[in-house]
Amino acid sequence: xxxxxxxxxxxxxxxxxEGRLLSAMTGRTCVEMDERIEEREGCAIAEVFAxxxxxxxxxxxxxxxxxxxxxxxxxxxxxxxxxxxxxxxxVLRESGVTVWLTAEAETICERVRDDLxxxxxxxxxxxxxxxxxxxxxxEAYEAAxxxxxxxxxRSPEEICxxxxxxxxxxxxxxx
Numbered sequence: 119x120x121x122x123x124x125x126x127x128x129x130x131x132x133x134x135x136e137g138r139l140l141s142a143m144t145g146r147t148c149v150e151m152d153e154r155i156e157e158r159e160g161c162a163i164a165e166v167f168a169x170x171x172x173x174x175x176x177x178x179x180x181x182x183x184x185x186x187x188x189x190x191x192x193x194x195x196x197x198x199x200x201x202x203x204x205x206x207x208x209v210l211r212e213s214g215v216t217v218w219l220t221a222e223a224e225t226i227c228e229r230v231r232d233d234l235x236x237x238x239x240x241x242x243x244x245x246x247x248x249x250x251x252x253x254x255x256x257e258a259y260e261a262a263x264x265x266x267x268x269x270x271x272r273s274p275e276e277i278c279x280x281x282x283x284x285x286x287x288x289x290x291x292x293x
Contacts, residue, residue: 207261219269
């Protein structure tokens, strides 16, 4: 596969876990967008939100995405909101294949319940609240993704095998 493989989806959908495992399976370098932003800003994402606001963070996110897009052959774990901007969706389309990892609101709640580092869901810990935010983002995820993979109740290995199979199918490669 040419270009990058971008993993998108709501927080807690499995982007980090799947990105690292796909990296181990394929030998490609895995890049965590949020980690790059934290390195650049010198602080945690939650601090960037608190000090400079979401708009500043989204600008930094777009800039980091453009830099990563120039790095051919990466597996990229995107931030949960990366796809919200049309310019980012364009960069994703032009520089690789995007996989949308999905999970039910209940699964997301279970996975992120004790994680206080996620500013977008601050104060939102019930499935109904998470579902509402997921629905607000659904169209952006759909517009960005060439492949959609459900992660509920599946092992990381099963999910990665499906991603690799679907990529091969997308590129017309028989396994």
